[in-house]
Amino acid sequence: MVKFKDLKYERYTIDRLRAEVEPQIAAVENAQTFADALKAREKANEAFGHFATMSALSYARYSLDTRDKFYTGEVEYYDENSPYMQDLGARIGKAFAEGKFKKDVEAMSPALVKSIENTLKANAPEIIPDKQQEAAVVMQYSKLMSTMQFDFDGKKLPLSVVRGELNSSDRNVRKAAAEAIGKGLAAHSEELDGIFDRLVKIRDAMAKKLGYENYIELGYYRMDRKDYNRCDVAAFRDSVKKYIVPAVCELKAELKKELGLEKFMFYDNNTTLKDEPRPTLNKEEMFEAAQNMYDDMNGEIGKFMRFMRESDAFDVEARDGKWGGGYCTEFHDYRQPFILANWNGTCDDVDVLTHEFGHAFASINAMTHGIFELNVGGMETAECHSMSMELFCHPYMDKFFGEDGDKYRYRHLFKNIDFIPYGVIVDEFQHRIYENPSLTPKERNAVFKELTEKYMPYMTYDGIPYLEEGTRWQYQMHIFESPFYYIDYCLAQTVALEFFAYAQKNYDAALGAYIDFLKKGGSKMFKTLVSEAGLESPFNEKALEKVADATLKELKRLKAKIR
Numbered sequence: 172m173v174k175f176k177d178l179k180y181e182r183y184t185i186d187r188l189r190a191e192v193e194p195q196i197a198a199v200e201n202a203q204t205f206a207d208a209l210k211a212r213e214k215a216n217e218a219f220g221h222f223a224t225m226s227a228l229s230y231a232r233y234s235l236d237t238r239d240k241f242y243t244g245e246v247e248y249y250d251e252n253s254p255y256m257q258d259l260g261a262r263i264g265k266a267f268a269e270g271k272f273k274k275d276v277e278a279m280s281p282a283l284v285k286s287i288e289n290t291l292k293a294n295a296p297e298i299i300p301d302k303q304q305e306a307a308v309v310m311q312y313s314k315l316m317s318t319m320q321f322d323f324d325g326k327k328l329p330l331s332v333v334r335g336e337l338n339s340s341d342r343n344v345r346k347a348a349a350e351a352i353g354k355g356l357a358a359h360s361e362e363l364d365g366i367f368d369r370l371v372k373i374r375d376a377m378a379k380k381l382g383y384e385n386y387i388e389l390g391y392y393r394m395d396r397k398d399y400n401r402c403d404v405a406a407f408r409d410s411v412k413k414y415i416v417p418a419v420c421e422l423k424a425e426l427k428k429e430l431g432l433e434k435f436m437f438y439d440n441n442t443t444l445k446d447e448p449r450p451t452l453n454k455e456e457m458f459e460a461a462q463n464m465y466d467d468m469n470g471e472i473g474k475f476m477r478f479m480r481e482s483d484a485f486d487v488e489a490r491d492g493k494w495g496g497g498y499c500t501e502f503h504d505y506r507q508p509f510i511l512a513n514w515n516g517t518c519d520d521v522d523v524l525t526h527e528f529g530h531a532f533a534s535i536n537a538m539t540h541g542i543f544e545l546n547v548g549g550m551e552t553a554e555c556h557s558m559s560m561e562l563f564c565h566p567y568m569d570k571f572f573g574e575d576g577d578k579y580r581y582r583h584l585f586k587n588i589d590f591i592p593y594g595v596i597v598d599e600f601q602h603r604i605y606e607n608p609s610l611t612p613k614e615r616n617a618v619f620k621e622l623t624e625k626y627m628p629y630m631t632y633d634g635i636p637y638l639e640e641g642t643r644w645q646y647q648m649h650i651f652e653s654p655f656y657y658i659d660y661c662l663a664q665t666v667a668l669e670f671f672a673y674a675q676k677n678y679d680a681a682l683g684a685y686i687d688f689l690k691k692g693g694s695k696m697f698k699t700l701v702s703e704a705g706l707e708s709p710f711n712e713k714a715l716e717k718v719a720d721a722t723l724k725e726l727k728r729l730k731a732k733i734r
Contacts, residue, residue: 174483175509178502180232182245183225185252191218192259199266205275208267215263216543222256224504225249231509234494235486237317250306254299261294264544282545282696285397292381293392301377305370312366312651317494321355323348330355330646331495335515337441342430349438349635356645357637363645364612370651375608386605390655395549398696401602403710404658408595410712411661415591416626418719422585422726423629437632437643443585444733448575450521454487454514457571461524464567469682475532482507484531487520489513496648497523499530499557501538508534518582521571522561529560533689541692548693550656552700554663556689562587562671563682581729584671587664588722592626594661597647601654616641665709665718666701672721673705 191214198211229245237243264287268276277284320327323336324347333355336348356363371386378389387401427435429445452460458480466473479485484507497512508531514520530547533556537547547553561583568583569576596619603618604610610618620641623630632639649656674681688704698708707714 172478172482172507173505174481175231175486175507176483178228178505178507180225180228180245182229182248183222185222185255188218188222188256188259191215192263196259196263196266199263200270202272205272208270208272212263212267219256219260220503220543224502226253227500227509228502231500231511234317234498234511236492237314237494238492243314247307247310250310251303253306254294254302257290257294257302258296258299260544261290264290280542280545280694282397282693283542285696286395286544286693289392289395289397293389295381298377298380301373301380305373305377308366308369308373309652312363312370312648313494315359315362315366316646316648317492319355319359321351323351329489329491329493329495329513331489331493331513332515335517335519337438338447338517338519340442340445340447342439345438345442346436349436349638352646353635353637353639353642356642360612360637360642367615367645367651368612371604371608374654375605385608386654387602390601390605394655394659397549398698399710404598406712407658407662407710407715408599410715411591411595412626413712414715414719415588416628418723419589419592419627420629421723422589427629434631434633435629437630437635437638440589440627440630441586443582443589444578446578447518448572448578448582449517450571451573451575452571457520457524458485460567460570461528464564464570465528467567468563469686471686472532475535476528479508479510479528479531484509485512486510487512487514487524489515497527499527499534501531501534503538506535506538518579521564521568521579522583522586525561525564526557529557529689532556532560533692536690537692540690542694545693548700549659549697551659551662552693552697554659555666555700558587558660558663558667559670559685559688562667563674563685565671565674566678577729577733581726581733584722584726584729587668588719591661591664594657594664596622596626597644597650598655598658598661600644601650601657605654615644619644662697662709665714666706668718668722669706669714670704671725672717675721675725 195211195215199208202208202211226249229242229249233239233242233246268284268287316330319330321330321333323333330352333348333351337345339345339348374386374390378386381389383389391401423435426443430439430442432439450457462473462476462480465476493513494511495513499508499510501508510527510531512520512523512527530553533547533553541547547556565580565583568579572579599622600619604615632643644650670681670685673684684704688700691700695703698710701708707717709715
């Protein structure tokens with residue numbers, strides 16, 4: 172174990188990677204036995220692991236201060252050269268999975284074969300310049316959002332802090348925060364629209380160079396979808412409209428009545444109760460409470476939390492220049508994860524702590540026991556690890572909120588089901604955009620407004636500067652940085668709520684099924700992992716119906732306790 176600040180960074184050049192991987196490609200192609208091919212692949216994966224480690228470490232240090240010139244330059248280096256790394260990966264994958272030992276590879280891991288197929292469909296030398304350009308434009312967006320300042324309460328603050336005020340129990344504060352966000356984005360509207368327009372056109376051009384009708388098919392391959400497609404996702408969105416939207420509408424109507432509101436505004440949407448709970452602990456107390464929680468939950472999980480703390484693997488304080496989201500990454504060579512967050516004194520701090528810790532626990536298991544190329548699995552699987560962990564922490568929330576533990580449980584469960592309609596808005600928005608890459612900024616905003624009315628009919632942006640034009644999507648980083656990622660959260664939220672319903676009946680059995688699910692990582696495809704955990708596939712509309720019914724039932728039980 173090495174403390175995060177002491178992890179040694181040294182640029183791992185693309186030339187060095189080529190020098191180490193090229194001979195192994197030849198060795199796989201010329202292998203006389205499957206064992207020899209496996210050995211060559213393992214040596215290549217060691218080199219890919221070195222490249223990934225230094226790339227992740229440079230990005231982690233850049234994200235702590237996006238104004239740092241050295242690490243900005245290093246991130247730009249990996250962005251520029253990652254397409255060459257991906258090309259090498261595609262070449263050795265092709266040699267391994269499509270060569271003389273094809274049947275052995277299929278017997279070893281069907282998921283690996285499918286992942287290699289996706290890699291080959293998503294990569295080609297002719298789109299390397301486009302991927303380099305895409306990464307450079309994404310960097311522009313990242314730097315813009317992390318340095319953008321918003322005028323709020325007489326101060327200039329980063330977006331992460333102002334967004335925290337949307338959780339205030341004071342409606343005037345929430346309104347002021349929404350207006351500050353709208354005005355701050357409006358000041359950069361041309362830049363934001365320009366960045367997104369360039370990204371859409373770059374991605375569309377890449378897809379057409381590879382022979383696809385538009386970016387959607389390429390986007391699915393890049394996201395490594397193995398056992399579902401855009402038709403499955405469209406059916407999932409339909410099920411959300413049929414079962415989840417009515418359930419959320421019922422909750423919002425009750426809340427609107429309780430709050431005495433004429434209109435349910437965007438700045439009311441983070442509200443679940445008249446008085447929102449807040450953590451009662453400072454930063455160090457939060458970590459100590461988390462340690463106690465995980466020690467009691469499971470010995471292995473508690474031990475891992477201690478390891479994370481001792482290695483200083485958390486950076487959670489919001490500050491100028493820091494990347495504005497939250498994430499978990501891993502440094503393969505060191506077998507260590509790292510978590511970044513931007514705490515703002517709200518319930519979100521507990522959410523992000525438990526969420527990213529779920530990612531970290533899955534990550535350490537994948538680095539130790541998993542298949543290198545498959546890691547923790549697709550992003551839909553990875554988000555199951557994190558979102559389910561949030562819900563398995565429910566019994567321990569008194570440690571963070573004192574007598575308001577039930578208020579937190581109510582709020583968190585409410586937000587879990589409430590999130591799904593917003594998530595499918597983001598997903599359908601992206602499908603519409605990439606089907607019609609020539610849409611103007613005004614037309615894109617109109618699409619977002621239309622979808623908001625479809626999936627969130629209880630809410631309006633009316634009267635909020637700039638946001639009322641349909642621009643909320645502009646600070647959803649995934650839309651710019653990772654197209655088609657966002658549906659993974661919705662699929663995973665469904666699975667997490669199924670685990671939660673299971674835990675309500677038998678917590679220990681449900682936790683055991685979750686840990687088993689997590690430890691399988693990406694070794695099996697998503698639907699198989701869900702089935703083996705004893706859960707319904709999110710693509711089965713009955714899963715959404717059951718989730719809606721069970722979640723509403725538990726929310727009513729909790730509401731009765733906190734009245």
